[in-house]
Amino acid sequence: MRNSFNYGDTEIEYSVAHNARLESKVRIHVHPNGFVEVESPPGKSASEICHAVRKRARWIAKHLEANSQLRAHALPREYVSGETHFYLGRRYQLKIVAPVADRPVVAMKAGRIHVAVRGEEPLAVRRRLNAWYKERAEDYLGRRLSEISETIPWLKNEPPLKLTAMRKQWGSCSPSGSINLNPWLIRAPRDCIDYVLIHEICHLKEHNHSKRYYELLERHCPNWRKIKTRLDGMAELLLAH
Ligand SMILES: [Zn+2]
Incomplete structure (x- = not known):
């Protein structure tokens, strides 16, 4: 209505x-x-x-x-110092710094994301920052998948995880039982990430969005509606790059 x-x-x-x-x-x-x-x-x-x-x-x-x-x-992204970028639901200012030997190319420091690049070429900043997001996504999403899988009593094995950048979707689940997540999910708040993981895990048991599916989802994530609405509302911001 x-x-x-x-x-x-x-x-x-x-x-x-x-x-x-x-x-x-x-x-x-x-x-x-x-x-x-x-x-x-x-x-x-x-x-x-x-x-x-x-x-x-x-x-x-x-x-x-x-x-x-x-x-x-937040739109469009320019990859310059002072611009804000999301990580785990929080906004961080970007700071472009000169590269120093033996220091990581991208690092979180004092509430900022430092990107080391010679010159300030936005394309180079973007490439380095995106590689860092991908790495963080592999680490964090993989870890949460293991942790959540352990709490789901009917799940026999931890499902394999794949990361694929998608324009409009946060995740999917393959008929063979692997879970596919959008690496940009790493920009979303932690509860939203958990919700997407639980949503896909529940599809391993109920393959469509049937009534039984939603009952299962509700059991493992009782406030999923609220979280989903919040995530939908942020999608435009989180997927912009
Ligand atoms: Zn679904």
């Missing part, structure tokens, strides 16, 4: 989802992609919901504005 109203010269569009666990008040989420999601307790009419959302219009408009500035800031 989509609805909208005008606040100043902004049209605020929102979607409503009913949440049986809420008791009386609606809950409003403004996602990074500008998507406004309203969770409502059962039994509220559309006009009651709209009234509750309008009361928070100022707050929503402020967040929408902040998000659009964030997006403008």
Whole structure:
């Protein structure tokens, strides 16, 4: 159900989802992609919901504005000092530094990602930074896959992991039982990474998105809906490069 109203010269569009666990008040989420999601307790009419959302219009408009500035800031990538890049859900400033013998080409230092490159050629920065992301992805995603696999009682063996860059997808699962992940997932928050891993692991048992599949997913990741909405909202930012 989509609805909208005008606040100043902004049209605020929102979607409503009913949440049986809420008791009386609606809950409003403004996602990074500008998507406004309203969770409502059962039994509220559309006009009651709209009234509750309008009361928070100022707050929503402020967040929408902040998000659009964030997006403008993050796109497109230029690979210059001061630009922000995501790693495990946090934003880090890039700092281009001169290479020093025996020092790693890319290193995290004092809340920044240092990339050592002669000259400041953006293409060279991009290549080095992407190689580092790929390495971090292999290490971190592989480790989380092992750790999560151990907690899934019906899983006999840890599934093999492959990393493939994809434009629109975070992961997939092959009929032979291997899990394929997008290495750019390493830019996402840790809980989002775990959710994608659990989503694919559950496909090893239930191959489609059937009711049984979602029951299984819910069992291993009870708040997956909230995490998925958050990840969907960040996708544009995380996949930009
Ligand atoms: Zn799926």
